[in-house]
Amino acid sequence: MLEQKAQVVELMRRQSVREEGCPSAFLQVDRRILIIVWFVFAAFTVSVPKFAIDTAVAFAAFPFFVIVACRLPILKMLRRLLIVLPFILLVAAANPFIDTRPVCEMFGLPVNAGMISASVIILKALVSVAAVLTLVELISFNSLCESLLRMGVPEVFTTQLMLVYRYGFLLSDEAQSLGKARELRSFGKRGKGLSTASKMIGSLLVRSVSRSERVYKAMLARGYKGKLIYKESKGLGASDAAFAVTACVIFLMVRIFI
Numbered sequence: 001m002l003e004q005k006a007q008v009v010e011l012m013r014r015q016s017v018r019e020e021g022c023p024s025a026f027l028q029v030d031r032r033i034l035i036i037v038w039f040v041f042a043a044f045t046v047s048v049p050k051f052a053i054d055t056a057v058a059f060a061a062f063p064f065f066v067i068v069a070c071r072l073p074i075l076k077m078l079r080r081l082l083i084v085l086p087f088i089l090l091v092a093a094a095n096p097f098i099d100t101r102p103v104c105e106m107f108g109l110p111v112n113a114g115m116i117s118a119s120v121i122i123l124k125a126l127v128s129v130a131a132v133l134t135l136v137e138l139i140s141f142n143s144l145c146e147s148l149l150r151m152g153v154p155e156v157f158t159t160q161l162m163l164v165y166r167y168g169f170l171l172s173d174e175a176q177s178l179g180k181a182r183e184l185r186s187f188g189k190r191g192k193g194l195s196t197a198s199k200m201i202g203s204l205l206v207r208s209v210s211r212s213e214r215v216y217k218a219m220l221a222r223g224y225k226g227k228l229i230y231k232e233s234k235g236l237g238a239s240d241a242a243f244a245v246t247a248c249v250i251f252l253m254v255r256i257f258i
Contacts, residue, residue, distance in 0.1 A: 092118035
């Protein structure tokens with residue numbers, strides 16, 4: 001129980017300090033505008049032609065600027081990019097063998113069109129994922145769900161996202177408890193087969209359902225009526241519109257002229 005409380009306190013602390021290192025220009029912009037700007041950036045990045053490697057590199061400057069300006073954890077984001085990198089490489093792996101037209105030579109080695117298109121695909125995917133990671137690091141998950149709700153996303157969806165985010169650690173806690181129990185009851189490699197794992201998964205499901213029912217009853221006892229209560233948000237101002245227009249114009253100019 002103490003460990004769970006510590007996890008909740010740490011989660012709330014991270015949400016409260018996540019935005020402290022950001023410059024005032026980002027803090028003053030409405031979170032809905034940030035989401036829209038990031039979505040427009042991802043759309044422009046995806047629309048880069050398959051041979052425009054210079055344009056893809058130019059778009060990479062945006063997430064890099066946000067990371068440096070907001071002092072986001074670079075190593076943490078690089079580790080997350082490495083997780084998705086194998087899937088991106090798998091998508092682009094066939095291009096060098098499909099389009100074998102020679103284009104140029106680099107360090108004495110021939111470079112075909114498929115290699116260039118594969119490089120552009122990898123760059124676009126990495127830049128898009130990096131942009132999403134910067135947005136997640138830039139604003140708290142509470143602000144993200146609140147902004148999505150105010151943008152017209154169904155309340156059922158945003159509520160589910162928020163509850164999963166808040167109580168996801170309960171599932172991991174139950175899984176850790178089952179893992180510790182198995183370690184204490186097994187000697188060597190006994191009790192670590194597939195049959196035991198399948199039983200543990202079933203037990204985890206039952207315990208998770210029971211735990212969720214207790215959590216829901218506790219929420220009802222504290223006044224929960226099916227809707228999460230957010231603080232009142234001010235309307236969009238001229239500075240928000242100026243930020244969105246400026247960012248979109250810059251993205252458009254990069255897309256057209258580079």
